[in-house]
Amino acid sequence: MATAFSATLPLHGSQENRLLLPPTRLAPPPPSSSFLGSTRSLPIRSLNHAHASRRSPVFAVQEVVKDKKKPTNSLLITKEEGLVLYEDMILGRSFEDMCAQMYYRGKMFGFVHLYNGQEAVSTGFIKLLTQSDSVVSTYRDHVHALSKGVSARAVMSELFGKVTGCCRGQGGSMHMFSKEHNVLGGFAFIGEGIPVATGAAFTSKYKREVLKQDCEDVTVAFFGDGTCNNGQFYECLNMAALYKLPIIFVVENNLWAIGMSHLRSTSDPEIWKKGPAFGMPGVHVDGMDVLKVREVAKEAVGRARRGEGPTLVECETYRFRGHSLADPDELRDAAEKAKYAARDPITALKKYLVENKLANEGELKSIEKKIDELVEEAVEFADASPQPGRSQLLENVFADPKGFGIGPDGRYRCEDPKFTEGTAQV
Amino acid sequence: MWGILRRSAVDGGGFSSSSLGKTRFALVSARSYAAGSKEMTVRDALNSAIDEEMSADPKVFVMGEEVGQYQGAYKITKGLLEKYGPERVYDTPITEAGFTGIGVGAAYAGLKPVVEFMTFNFSMQAIDHIINSAAKSNYMSAGQINVPIVFRGPNGAAAGVGAQHSQCYAAWYASVPGLKVLAPYSAEDARGLLKAAIRDPDPVVFLENELLYGESFPISEEALDSSFCLPIGKAKIEREGKDVTITTFSKMVGFALKAAEKLAEEGISAEVINLRSIRPLDRATINASVRKTSRLVTVEEGFPQHGVCAEICASVVEESFSYLDAPVERIAGADVPMPYAANLERLALPQVEDIVRAAKRACYRSK
Numbered sequence: 001m002a003t004a005f006s007a008t009l010p011l012h013g014s015q016e017n018r019l020l021l022p023p024t025r026l027a028p029p030p031p032s033s034s035f036l037g038s039t040r041s042l043p044i045r046s047l048n049h050a051h052a053s054r055r056s057p058v059f060a061v062q063e064v065v066k067d068k069k070k071p072t073n074s075l076l077i078t079k080e081e082g083l084v085l086y087e088d089m090i091l092g093r094s095f096e097d098m099c100a101q102m103y104y105r106g107k108m109f110g111f112v113h114l115y116n117g118q119e120a121v122s123t124g125f126i127k128l129l130t131q132s133d134s135v136v137s138t139y140r141d142h143v144h145a146l147s148k149g150v151s152a153r154a155v156m157s158e159l160f161g162k163v164t165g166c167c168r169g170q171g172g173s174m175h176m177f178s179k180e181h182n183v184l185g186g187f188a189f190i191g192e193g194i195p196v197a198t199g200a201a202f203t204s205k206y207k208r209e210v211l212k213q214d215c216e217d218v219t220v221a222f223f224g225d226g227t228c229n230n231g232q233f234y235e236c237l238n239m240a241a242l243y244k245l246p247i248i249f250v251v252e253n254n255l256w257a258i259g260m261s262h263l264r265s266t267s268d269p270e271i272w273k274k275g276p277a278f279g280m281p282g283v284h285v286d287g288m289d290v291l292k293v294r295e296v297a298k299e300a301v302g303r304a305r306r307g308e309g310p311t312l313v314e315c316e317t318y319r320f321r322g323h324s325l326a327d328p329d330e331l332r333d334a335a336e337k338a339k340y341a342a343r344d345p346i347t348a349l350k351k352y353l354v355e356n357k358l359a360n361e362g363e364l365k366s367i368e369k370k371i372d373e374l375v376e377e378a379v380e381f382a383d384a385s386p387q388p389g390r391s392q393l394l395e396n397v398f399a400d401p402k403g404f405g406i407g408p409d410g411r412y413r414c415e416d417p418k419f420t421e422g423t424a425q426v
Numbered sequence: 427m428w429g430i431l432r433r434s435a436v437d438g439g440g441f442s443s444s445s446l447g448k449t450r451f452a453l454v455s456a457r458s459y460a461a462g463s464k465e466m467t468v469r470d471a472l473n474s475a476i477d478e479e480m481s482a483d484p485k486v487f488v489m490g491e492e493v494g495q496y497q498g499a500y501k502i503t504k505g506l507l508e509k510y511g512p513e514r515v516y517d518t519p520i521t522e523a524g525f526t527g528i529g530v531g532a533a534y535a536g537l538k539p540v541v542e543f544m545t546f547n548f549s550m551q552a553i554d555h556i557i558n559s560a561a562k563s564n565y566m567s568a569g570q571i572n573v574p575i576v577f578r579g580p581n582g583a584a585a586g587v588g589a590q591h592s593q594c595y596a597a598w599y600a601s602v603p604g605l606k607v608l609a610p611y612s613a614e615d616a617r618g619l620l621k622a623a624i625r626d627p628d629p630v631v632f633l634e635n636e637l638l639y640g641e642s643f644p645i646s647e648e649a650l651d652s653s654f655c656l657p658i659g660k661a662k663i664e665r666e667g668k669d670v671t672i673t674t675f676s677k678m679v680g681f682a683l684k685a686a687e688k689l690a691e692e693g694i695s696a697e698v699i700n701l702r703s704i705r706p707l708d709r710a711t712i713n714a715s716v717r718k719t720s721r722l723v724t725v726e727e728g729f730p731q732h733g734v735c736a737e738i739c740a741s742v743v744e745e746s747f748s749y750l751d752a753p754v755e756r757i758a759g760a761d762v763p764m765p766y767a768a769n770l771e772r773l774a775l776p777q778v779e780d781i782v783r784a785a786k787r788a789c790y791r792s793k
Contacts, residue, residue, distance in 0.1 A: 134535065168568035177567035184534050184571070185563070189554055195524050196559055199531020206537060210513045211484055235524025242519070396565050397603050399572035404626035404658055412657045 076291050079358045085290055086353065086364060088127060089119040089346050090371045092143035095152060096321075098375050099142065099159060103325045107383070108159050111188075112173045115143040117288075117320035120345035121252050122147045124293030125220050128301050134182040134219040136197035139174035140252075140319075141186045144222060149181040152378040162385035169388045170396070190223065191230035194249070197221035198236045201247035201310075218246040218304040226257025228271045234278075237312065241279040246304035248297070249275075251314045252287065258323040259331045275312030287315030288343040291352065318343075463646065469639040471613035472502045472578075475620040476540060478652045480510055483538065486624060489516040489529055490542030490579075499544045500580060500639055526552035526577070530559045533575040533629075540624060543579035546595045546633065553598075560629040561604030574627045578620070581609070581633035582676060582727045583775055589763035594728030596675070599631045600705040600737075606658055607704040609633045611679040613643040615702055618656030626658060633704075635677045661708035663715070667697035670785045671715040673738055674725035675701040678776060682725055685781035694789055704734055712738060713746045720751040721788040725776055730758035755784040 077085065096114040103112050115122070118140075126135060126147035137144040145155055150166050158165025159173050166178050176186040184200055187193040200219040207215040227233055228251060240247050251271050255262045263269055275282025281303075285296045293315060300311040318340035322329030353359040406412055466474075480486045492499045494507040494517040507515040518525040522543065529539035543549045549556060560573045583592040600607040606628055610616040616634070623630035648654060664679060665686050672682045679700045686696040697715050701708065716722050722742050724735035735756040742754055760774040 136531075167566060167570070170568045171566040175566045177563070177571055179567070179570040184531070185559070186566075187559065189558060192527070192554060192559055195527020195555065196531035196534060198524070199528035199533070200535045201531075202528055203532045203535035203537050206487070206513070206532070210487075232523045232527065235519075235521035236527070238519060239521065239524055239528065396569040398606070399564055399569070399574075399627040402659065404622045404655065406657045406659070412660070 075356055075358070076295065077358070082349070082353050082358045083363070083367065085123050085127060085294070086346075086349055086359075087367050087371065088123040088147055089290065089349065090368055091146055091152065091374070092119040092122060093346060094368075094371050094375045095142060095146060095155070095378075098156075098379060100321070100325060102159070102379065108173070109161075110172060111139065111324050111326070112159070113140040113324045114321045115140055115319070117340065117344070118252055118254065118317045119143060120290035120293050120349075121222070121250065121287045121315045121317055124290045125222075125248070125250060125297045125301075128294065128297050129218070129220065131180075132182060132217050134184050134197070134200045134217065135222070136184045136193040136200065136219065137176070137186060137222045138190060138193060138224065138227070139186070139188050140224075141174070141176045141183075141222075145176040145178065145181075145183050145186075148178070148183050150176065150178045150183060152374055153381045154178075156375075156378040157382040157385050160382040160385070161387065162382055163388040163392070164381070164385040168392065170392070190227040191232040194221050194223060194227070194232055194236045198240050198245060198247055201240065201245040201304075202243065204246050205243065216246075216305050218248065218301055220248045220250055220301075222250050222252060224257060225251060225253040225255060225262040225271065226260065226265070227251075228253075228274070229266055234274075237274065237278040237280065237310075240310040244307065244309040246307065247310045248300045248304055249310060249312045251312070252317050253314055254317050254319045256319070256323070256332060258327065261331075270314075272312060272314040280310045280312055282312045282314070284314045284316065287317030288340065288345050288348065290345050290349050463644045464650070465642040466613040466617075466645045466650075467640055467642050468610070468613050468616045468634070469500070469502055471616040471643075471645070472620055472634065472639075473504055473506075475617045476503065476624070477506060477509070479540075479621055479624040480506065480514065482652070483624075484514075485536065486538045486540060487514040487516065487532075488540045488542065489518055489525055491518055491520060491544050493517060493542050498542075500636060502634075502639070503542070522548050522551035523555065526555040527559065529575055530555050530563075530573060533560070533573040534563070534571050538574045538576075538624060540576045540578060543577065545591055545636070546579050546581040547591050547593055549577065549579070549595065556599070556605070556629070556631065557602050561602050563604075564628065565604055572627050573629045576620075576623045576626075576630045576632055578623075578632035578634060580636040580639075582635055583759070583764055583771070584636045586766060586768060586771060587764075588766050592764035594633075594726070594759070595631075596633055596704050596726065597728055597733045597737075599633075600707070600734060601732075602705075604629065605705060606630045607633065608658065608702065609635075609675040609704055610702065611638070611664075611676055611700050613645050614649045615656065615662075615700070617645075617649055618654055619658070619702060622655040622658050625655065630658075633676065638677055638680075641680075656702070659703045659706040659708060661702055661711040662700045663697060663711070664700045665696070665698040667695035667719065669695045669697075669719055670721040670723060670788050671697045671699060671712070671719045672723045672725060672781065672785065673699040673701060673712055673715075675704060675734070676727070678725045678727055681776065681778050682781055684778045685785065688778065688782050689785055692786075692791070694785060694791070696785055701734075707737065707741070709741050709745070713742060716742050716746045717749040720749055721755075721785075722750070723755040723757065723781065723784045723788055725757045725781055725784075727759050727775060730756065730761050733758050752788045752790065755788050757781060757784050 096116050099112055102108045122143045135144055135148050142155055154166040158167055161169040163169055171177060174186055174188045176183055197219045204215050204217040207213045253271060272282035272284040283296055286292050296313055300313055303311055350364055488503055493503040494515045497504040526541055529541040532539050556577055560575055564572045582594040596609060599605055608619045608623055610619045623632050674682045682698045686698050689696045697719055699715055724738045726734050735758055739754040739756055757776045757780050764774055765771055
């Protein structure tokens, strides 16, 4: 079942798939279709008799590319881009695998949620962003932080609870913050990050319109299928469309919320449909294919930067491991896991790069080796780092512990005789 | 740990000498007479504070239900939409969780939102954002991300609005590290504390009181200046006394002052402390006062269990136990959801007689 990018409003779950060319494109376009979705049938199709399978004129990326094999300059990525994507996904995968090892050795503790299998979504979106764009995530946030640019050392140290971590050990696995790279968390409550991301997007618009600054920053909010039943999600879809905010809502639909299947908990499981209900485009994309995700992301990010408003992108993806390292993962069917394991995004990208002669095995192997060494070094660094000092317990509760009204010298600001002359330091 | 504060400092601002303190008290009790100094309602004080802060800093903006075209549900934001336009005064849909979270996200990214809750009862729909994404963020991010946001709105009981519109949230919010919680009483408090709250780089919960909005208080020239700020974390001694300390905040300050007058007729000199700041609580001032008078009566409007009064009692017992001459007295609202009937509502809230009775009990002047 494929879905088209419906750029006109309002279309409530369009019954037929309409292709609409967007006004401008950032990448050299294949001439026929604009927004490319997946023709692969979703597993839910077979369970839902009410919706007959709809054939659509939208083609998957792979097929379009196959049609245009001859002129290689119509490939979706260049060699450099391909290697960047590959390296980022390998980093995500190796890092998470190492986390599992460290957890079982007792170096990491508490709740740890791993991202194996979903790398295409993170890489596909975040590698299109600049440093000043913001990313907001959930507790499954290690790879989002890594893709955005936080160093592997900083993330690993944070997970070990050491003072050299990106939050000096105060946040932990579920609360990755980085002001430098504009990673605004890391939230344990599902749905909590969505309004915060909407607020960051609001700030971009405010900076442009009220403060008259040159601000094209967009915000990408990542969250899961379970979150899409939460009230805050709908509140923010409404307000983002109402205020036309530069935000992209990315649903990482891995079909499972701990042990609750998406189909058991959702009246209408097609999340992309909920976008047009609020007046924004809703797109469904194959989240196991980084190139497809990247194409969709380019459109959505472009829309946001041009001031055309938000987009809801549903990425069909899968997590290869349990919900967290404490999850026995007994409810998921082995056949389902095997099916998605066969669609591993890293293997798919490797195949694409090699088949289209963008890279050879040797180059890819050397990237894998480099990342292995990087992750090992991060572990050594984290191991060797000290734990936070005792004084850190009481630090950073407030940015200004004395409270405004008490100046830096300890005196009350209102006691300063110049205070009411308009010349005092406020 | 807490030293005895210098006497001059407890006048809550330095510019008010003890004579002005007495004069102010006299003016407060004689509010019905045309006094020489200017008077201002709490509503105007809040409006002028927001107005001045918005004009001084373009990053300040107001967001909430009915704050724009309706001129504010209680008219606190009157005139702001016309002055600053819809890009800075946002009428939101009825989505507390959503718009509070948007405010927090905007604060993460560098703006200074003033988020209005129509009453703090509705903040329960957004409490996840106030506590988890605002209060805890500076700590979780180890100082990288601070949240300069103000959550304001009326708190506590109004008149006949029923159980779901009458709860006092001071104790709930003041128990969370990472939040600053302020509760103004007079117009000067309202102006000074709100201006300080907007400039403060941390999340501030600003608890107003609906019944105080229309009350006029005398206001000094200094308080009308656009740079005027009161220190956060400092209580004010509204009336000096030597026999018993009465600590309270918000509307109950007025009741406590009336009670102090009644007590004065009976020869008991009560010291009334207006807490102003619930978190950080000004333990130094409270303890200094108790060490002077040896008796404590704490008053609040909210539910008694785990309330602000409980915290003050614990603090005084911990730090000034040997100075106490009588058990600490605690007056709070009744331990029931607020009833609707007018006579029951009056029974459910502390009245002046209750404060007088408790003070007399503390002074061993009654059964």
